[in-house]
Amino acid sequence: MSLQGMVARTLLFVEEKGRDYRPLKEFIEGVARWPGTRLWRETVTERSARLAAAQTALLGAVEPRVICNRTHESQPSNGCMDARLRWTAKGRPLLRSEKVILLDVDGTLLDDERIIGDLRRHMRRSLGIGRERHYVTILNRLHARLGYADYLGALQRYRLEHPGDPEILRISCFLIEYPFQNVLKPGALRIIRECRRLAPVVIVSDGDAVFQPHKIMASGIWKAARNHVLVFVHKDKMLKAIERLYPARHYFMVEDKPEVLASMKKAWKKRVTTVLIGKRASVKSKYKRDGEPGIVIPALRDLPQALRRHNRGSKHV
Numbered sequence: 001m002s003l004q005g006m007v008a009r010t011l012l013f014v015e016e017k018g019r020d021y022r023p024l025k026e027f028i029e030g031v032a033r034w035p036g037t038r039l040w041r042e043t044v045t046e047r048s049a050r051l052a053a054a055q056t057a058l059l060g061a062v063e064p065r066v067i068c069n070r071t072h073e074s075q076p077s078n079g080c081m082d083a084r085l086r087w088t089a090k091g092r093p094l095l096r097s098e099k100v101i102l103l104d105v106d107g108t109l110l111d112d113e114r115i116i117g118d119l120r121r122h123m124r125r126s127l128g129i130g131r132e133r134h135y136v137t138i139l140n141r142l143h144a145r146l147g148y149a150d151y152l153g154a155l156q157r158y159r160l161e162h163p164g165d166p167e168i169l170r171i172s173c174f175l176i177e178y179p180f181q182n183v184l185k186p187g188a189l190r191i192i193r194e195c196r197r198l199a200p201v202v203i204v205s206d207g208d209a210v211f212q213p214h215k216i217m218a219s220g221i222w223k224a225a226r227n228h229v230l231v232f233v234h235k236d237k238m239l240k241a242i243e244r245l246y247p248a249r250h251y252f253m254v255e256d257k258p259e260v261l262a263s264m265k266k267a268w269k270k271r272v273t274t275v276l277i278g279k280r281a282s283v284k285s286k287y288k289r290d291g292e293p294g295i296v297i298p299a300l301r302d303l304p305q306a307l308r309r310h311n312r313g314s315k316h317v
Contacts, residue, residue: 097200100248101307103192104235105205105212107256108277108300109221111183112149119151122174126167134158147234148206151175175211180219185300192224194304198311202246203229204253236263254303261293273310277303 106112116139123132139154146153152175159168195201203225205212212231216222222229230245232238242251250271255261256278265274276293277300297306 097246097248099199099250099252100246101195101199101201101252102204102242102254103195103201103225104253104255104257104260105203105216105221106149106207108254109185109188109192109203110180110215110219111185114183115178115180116149118178119171119175123171126170127165131158131162131165134161148208148212150208150211152211153208176214178218180215184219184221187301189220189224191300191303192221195307196226198304198307199252200246201225201228202242204235204242205229205231206233206235207231236260236267239264239267252307258293265293275303275306 103109120132120136123135127135135154135158138157139149139151142150142154142157152172155168155172155175159165162168192201203216203221205216207213207215209231213222213229216229216231228246230238230242232241235242250273251268252273252275253261253264254275254277256276258276261274261276264272273294275295275297277297295306295310297303
C-alpha cells in the first residue's frame, strides 16, 4: 500500500475513534503535509472534508465529480441545501459527464406569469391601479434591457420615484415571502429527478444575483437538482463558463424561449440538442434551419419521454 493510502486509512480510523486518538491524529496530519504526500491537502484541516477524502482514497469516487479544491460549507439554518460544497475559483469543473441536461427556470419549471399576476393584484390593493401600472412599466423597461424580469430592481427604481410611499416596503416583503413552491409547473420536481436518471441535471437561469437564487431555492428546485445551479445575466452568452464548470460531450438545453435556444445552437452547433417547451412550442419557428429546436414538446411533463425517445434514435443520450 502506498504512503498516501496508509495515511488515508489511518485518518479514517482516527476520525471514527474521536478524542482518545488526538495525538495520533495530529501526527498523521503532520505526515500528510510532508513533501511528496499529496493527501488532498486542501481538505485536511476540516473534519468532514477529510473523511470524504479518506473514503475516496479507500473506496474510489462514487460519482464522476472532480473533488479537488473543495471545502465544506456550514449548512444553512433553513435546511434548503444539505451538504453543500463551496468550490474554489481555480477553473476546476464541478462535475464531469458524457452528457448534461440544462434546465431553464422561468417559464419552464416555474409559472412566471402567475408570479407577476399575483404581484400585480397585490399592488393594486396596496397602491392602486395607477401606481401598479407604473411599476409594471418600469419592470417591462428593465426586462427589455436586461433580458429577465428584475422584480426587486424595478421596485427599487419605483421607490426612488416615490420615496415617501410606506406601502412599498410591504411589496418587498410580499416578494421575499412569496410561496414559489405553489407556482411550480405540474410535477416539476419529479421531472427533475426523472431526468437525473438519464444524465446530470444543471439549472441554468437568467436573473439577478439575489432574488433569482432565492426563488430557485424557495421553490425546491435547488435541492431537486442536487445544488447544481447557475444564474447568469444572459446564459446564452456564458457558454464557455458552462463548459468549464460542467464539461460534457453533449448538452441538452430545455427552454421556453426560442431566441435563447437559437443563440445557443448557433454557438454550440452539434454539441447541443435544444428542447423547446411550453406555449411557444406551437408557434412556427421564425429562425433559420440551424436555429430551429431539435425537440419540441407541448408541456414539461413530456420531457423525460422525449429524452428517452431521443436516446433510442441518437448516440448522444
